[in-house]
Amino acid sequence: MKNWAKPLVVLGALALLASACNYAYGPFLARIDGPVVLTATDLGVENLNLDPDRAVGYRWDATNTQWVQIPVQVDERHVVDFGSKPSNNNQAGTVGTVYGTSAIGVTALQYSDAGTWVGADPDATFDADDEIVFMSRDAGPQAPGGTADPPNTIGGLGKAIELVDPDGGTSGYVYLFYGTASVDSSAGVDLVDYNFVLDAGTYLNDYKRADGPNPESSTVTTPWYSMGFSDRWFTVDLDVGNGDILDGHKSRFGLNTCIRSNATFANAWGAFAANIDGPLRAIRSYIGANSGPITQRTEIFYDARYESITDLRVHSIPGVMSFWDLNTNAIGMEYGNSNMAGTVTVDGSPDTVPSATPDWSYVHGSQGYVTNSFELTASFSPPTAQVYVDDTTPPYTECWGDDGDFLGAAGVDITGGLPNTDPRNAPFETFVAHEVAAFWPTNLDPAAWTPIWADQALQPLAATITDF
Numbered sequence: 001m002k003n004w005a006k007p008l009v010v011l012g013a014l015a016l017l018a019s020a021c022n023y024a025y026g027p028f029l030a031r032i033d034g035p036v037v038l039t040a041t042d043l044g045v046e047n048l049n050l051d052p053d054r055a056v057g058y059r060w061d062a063t064n065t066q067w068v069q070i071p072v073q074v075d076e077r078h079v080v081d082f083g084s085k086p087s088n089n090n091q092a093g094t095v096g097t098v099y100g101t102s103a104i105g106v107t108a109l110q111y112s113d114a115g116t117w118v119g120a121d122p123d124a125t126f127d128a129d130d131e132i133v134f135m136s137r138d139a140g141p142q143a144p145g146g147t148a149d150p151p152n153t154i155g156g157l158g159k160a161i162e163l164v165d166p167d168g169g170t171s172g173y174v175y176l177f178y179g180t181a182s183v184d185s186s187a188g189v190d191l192v193d194y195n196f197v198l199d200a201g202t203y204l205n206d207y208k209r210a211d212g213p214n215p216e217s218s219t220v221t222t223p224w225y226s227m228g229f230s231d232r233w234f235t236v237d238l239d240v241g242n243g244d245i246l247d248g249h250k251s252r253f254g255l256n257t258c259i260r261s262n263a264t265f266a267n268a269w270g271a272f273a274a275n276i277d278g279p280l281r282a283i284r285s286y287i288g289a290n291s292g293p294i295t296q297r298t299e300i301f302y303d304a305r306y307e308s309i310t311d312l313r314v315h316s317i318p319g320v321m322s323f324w325d326l327n328t329n330a331i332g333m334e335y336g337n338s339n340m341a342g343t344v345t346v347d348g349s350p351d352t353v354p355s356a357t358p359d360w361s362y363v364h365g366s367q368g369y370v371t372n373s374f375e376l377t378a379s380f381s382p383p384t385a386q387v388y389v390d391d392t393t394p395p396y397t398e399c400w401g402d403d404g405d406f407l408g409a410a411g412v413d414i415t416g417g418l419p420n421t422d423p424r425n426a427p428f429e430t431f432v433a434h435e436v437a438a439f440w441p442t443n444l445d446p447a448a449w450t451p452i453w454a455d456q457a458l459q460p461l462a463a464t465i466t467d468f
């Protein structure tokens with residue numbers, strides 16, 4: 001699926017973009033939207049009782065022979081019980097389970113958040129499951145042997161991270177050090193702004209965990225896109241530069257039924273696990289989808305990338321689909337995917353799109369340019385198909401949304417019956433859907449760039465860690 005037909009044109013455009021946006025970038029410019037995520041265990045420092053507030057990252061600047069600080073972010077995690085479904089909206093919460101209720105004996109690793117009932121990490125050090133993240137594009141060349149540690153760092157705790165692109169063999173380096181005191185790990189940048197706004201008040205005091213809805217006016221804003229959220233499961237705005245083009249990121253069992261959708265999910269029990277706004281990424285994670293009360297979606301926002309990770313935890317269901325229904329502002333955009341020779345126009349007039357699940361897809365137009373890729377990690381192999389509905393007089397009910405229309409509605413359909421995935425009832429299978437989208441300047445050629453991006457988006461850089 002590699003298509004390097006126009007890599008120089010693409011990289012030239014990305015370089016212009018990077019310099020215009022004043023981004024540092026090194027050997028992984030083509031991965032400009034992507035992070036590197038490492039745990040304390042990956043770094044071999046999980047038993048050193050390190051203070052997360054003293055993590056600091058650098059790249060080597062070979063031109064000026066000096067260290068340049070790069071932004072890093074630490075997100076702590078811990079294993080926590082989901083808790084039982086709250087009996088009513090007034091049931092008091094207690095830190096220690098996702099629902100803030102009594103434990104049920106079913107746990108998962110969650111992002112720690114003192115603003116939810118998950119709570120802060122009980123281990124305040126940089127322990128085994130905690131993550132440190134930096135951007136691939138911030139890697140640089142290898143620092144020469146004998147280079148002194150950066151100032152205000154403790155010797156003997158530095159780590160050299162050699163990153164190798166499994167695609168091209170390109171390598172680059174990032175260096176992590178431990179400050180002599182708390183440091184500004186962000187290097188003075190803040191690339192993502194997440195405002196969780198619960199219309200009713202504050203999460204811990206006012207969230208209706210037993211019976212929603214819980215209207216929100218939440219937003220994520222970065223230099224490259226903004227998104228809006230009106231409840232759990234309601235991702236309803238996407239502006240990639242020229243206005244909102246999204247009706248909704250929609251889930252349902254199938255096109256012929258509205259018995260379950262985002263609307264019914266939000267209108268029942270549920271809880272937030274995390275709302276995190278860091279310098280490099282924001283995290284919005286929640287549970288509760290009707291009879292899957294511990295089904296979870298975690299949305300992760302980088303400055304030019306959006307990831308949606310859905311952990312299905314529900315009894316046997318007939319099928320499930322997830323697609324992005326655009327709005328009338330998207331009319332005129334072109335949709336293409338890896339199984340199509342050309343493109344179709346988003347205009348509400350039906351098109352023929354192959355039903356096979358593509359490796360990648362995109363929508364592109366004067367409104368913006370969005371790339372999409374999808375990966376399913378499951379303990380079984382359900383049949384999948386591509387959803388594409390562009391129809392202003394659709395034969396299906398919309399279930400919820402702005403307009404009754406399906407506009408360039410594209411995504412994945414798990415078409416077969418799904419077995420039990422609820423760990424509350426053994427035996428159970430596992431099913432994790434990982435959607436990745438990224439947002440690009442419209443002057444990139446989508447037919448050339450999307451396959452290059454997709455090949456990298458779900459394939460992390462290989463990291464080799466040594467003491468520095």
Ligand SMILES: [Ca+2]
Pocket residue numbers: 076077078121123127128129130
């Ligand atoms: Ca931890």
Ligand SMILES: [Ca+2]
Pocket residue numbers: 076077121123124125126127130
């Ligand atoms: Ca910790």
Ligand SMILES: [Ca+2]
Pocket residue numbers: 344345346347348349350351390
């Ligand atoms: Ca059309």
Ligand SMILES: [Ca+2]
Pocket residue numbers: 247325326327398401402403404405406407
């Ligand atoms: Ca619609």
